[in-house]
Amino acid sequence: LNTQKSGVGVGVIGAGIMGADHAAILSRHVTGAHLAALCDADSERANRVAAECHAGKIYKDPAELIGEPEVQAVVIASPDHTHADLVLACLEADKPVLCEKPLASNPGECQHVVRAEMKHGRRMIQVGYMRRFDPTYQDMKRAMMRKGMGRPLVLHCIHRNPAAPGTTSDSVLASGAVHEIDIARWLLGGEIVHAQTWSPIPGGEDAVRDPQLVLLRSNTGALITIEMFENAGYGYEVRAEAVCEKGTVSLEAPADVRVRYAGSDSSEYPSDWRPRFALSYRNQLQAWVDGIVNGTSCGADAWDGYLATTIAHACIRSLKTGQGVEIKAETRPEFYR
Numbered sequence: 001l002n003t004q005k006s007g008v009g010v011g012v013i014g015a016g017i018m019g020a021d022h023a024a025i026l027s028r029h030v031t032g033a034h035l036a037a038l039c040d041a042d043s044e045r046a047n048r049v050a051a052e053c054h055a056g057k058i059y060k061d062p063a064e065l066i067g068e069p070e071v072q073a074v075v076i077a078s079p080d081h082t083h084a085d086l087v088l089a090c091l092e093a094d095k096p097v098l099c100e101k102p103l104a105s106n107p108g109e110c111q112h113v114v115r116a117e118m119k120h121g122r123r124m125i126q127v128g129y130m131r132r133f134d135p136t137y138q139d140m141k142r143a144m145m146r147k148g149m150g151r152p153l154v155l156h157c158i159h160r161n162p163a164a165p166g167t168t169s170d171s172v173l174a175s176g177a178v179h180e181i182d183i184a185r186w187l188l189g190g191e192i193v194h195a196q197t198w199s200p201i202p203g204g205e206d207a208v209r210d211p212q213l214v215l216l217r218s219n220t221g222a223l224i225t226i227e228m229f230e231n232a233g234y235g236y237e238v239r240a241e242a243v244c245e246k247g248t249v250s251l252e253a254p255a256d257v258r259v260r261y262a263g264s265d266s267s268e269y270p271s272d273w274r275p276r277f278a279l280s281y282r283n284q285l286q287a288w289v290d291g292i293v294n295g296t297s298c299g300a301d302a303w304d305g306y307l308a309t310t311i312a313h314a315c316i317r318s319l320k321t322g323q324g325v326e327i328k329a330e331t332r333p334e335f336y337r
């Protein structure tokens with residue numbers, strides 16, 4: 001456990017599933033930083049996680065954590081609807097911020113954050129699209145770019161959870177599919193210009209539309225399919241396959257242990273996303289801290305966060321109307337190049 005109070009003092013907002021994980025990674029695995037403070041609206045939770053991770057200070061109000069002098073940078077891991085205001089408060093306090101996805105609840109809020117960062121004049125925001133730091137996605141991208149593979153034509157993405165009690169038809173897209181949208185943009189380059197969403201089971205007014213199938217079109221001509229299945233039952237699984245002009249690249253669900261027994265061959269699926277992406281979260285936090293120390297930026301920026309949310313909301317509109325939705329391809333501002 002890193003109990004040395006050296007390096008960048010990081011404050012974590014939210015001590016739920018993700019905040020507790022980020023706090024643990026900061027206190028155990030990240031070099032050049034320490035967990036200076038932790039905050040949660042639920043004091044009991046904050047106390048428990050702070051004790052486990054040796055957080056220096058504990059707060060209930062995020063504004064106090066952001067204002068704490070020992071906190072030099074902030075990780076936001078509170079619910080989606082809190083993100084925009086908290087990111088803006090970090091900008092106001094001139095503190096770099098790693099904000100869990102999505103950047104904000106809707107494209108308008110994201111635009112507001114982007115404008116505020118540009119006005120601030122310096123890159124301060126990274127969005128927690130951690131798959132960009134996942135070694136297998138990095139290998140996939142390298143394989144797709146190898147000489148002779150040709151252009152990517154289709155990218156298939158599969159994203160399944162065993163069960164997701166709190167999700168809504170919209171949050172499947174705004175909070176879940178955003179991972180697939182971001183990684184598709186990162187793998188393929190180009191911009192998404194069209195979205196259509198289907199769901200096989202009509203359900204009633206209140207029924208969550210699950211699974212959902214999204215078809216996106218990129219301005220490179222490539223097509224992307226995304227299957228989001230929140231209540232798939234058997235376990236957590238993320239897979240992808242890129243179909244290129246001269247070959248294909250598959251990202252399988254990694255299975256560390258395989259059992260051959262009594263005439264069968266089996267492997268286990270995790271019950272959620274954490275084991276699958278444990279290394280990505282670690283790499284992401286280390287790269288973020290290194291960037292703060294070196295004055296560089298990496299990962300998904302606020303512009304990427306804005307586009308992921310814009311595309312997800314086009315998917316939501318399509319699900320509601322049954323029509324395809326055009327998305328204007330916007331030029332990345334100079335500030336984000």
Ligand SMILES: NC(=O)c1ccc[n+]([C@@H]2O[C@H](COP(=O)([O-])OP(=O)(O)OC[C@H]3O[C@@H](n4cnc5c(N)ncnc54)[C@H](O)[C@@H]3O)[C@@H](O)[C@H]2O)c1
Nearest residue numbers: 014015016017018019040041042062077078079080100101
């Ligand atoms: N990158 C990923 O793979 C990934 C995975 C899951 C969740 N997330 C994102 O991480 C965020 C947190 O998700 P979670 O699963 O940890 O949720 P969670 O419900 O487990 O935890 C959220 C915590 O925030 C606290 N909280 C609520 N409002 C607050 C406020 N205003 N100030 C301080 N604390 C507040 C709650 O008490 C709770 O402890 C969400 O935005 C979610 O979309 C990202």
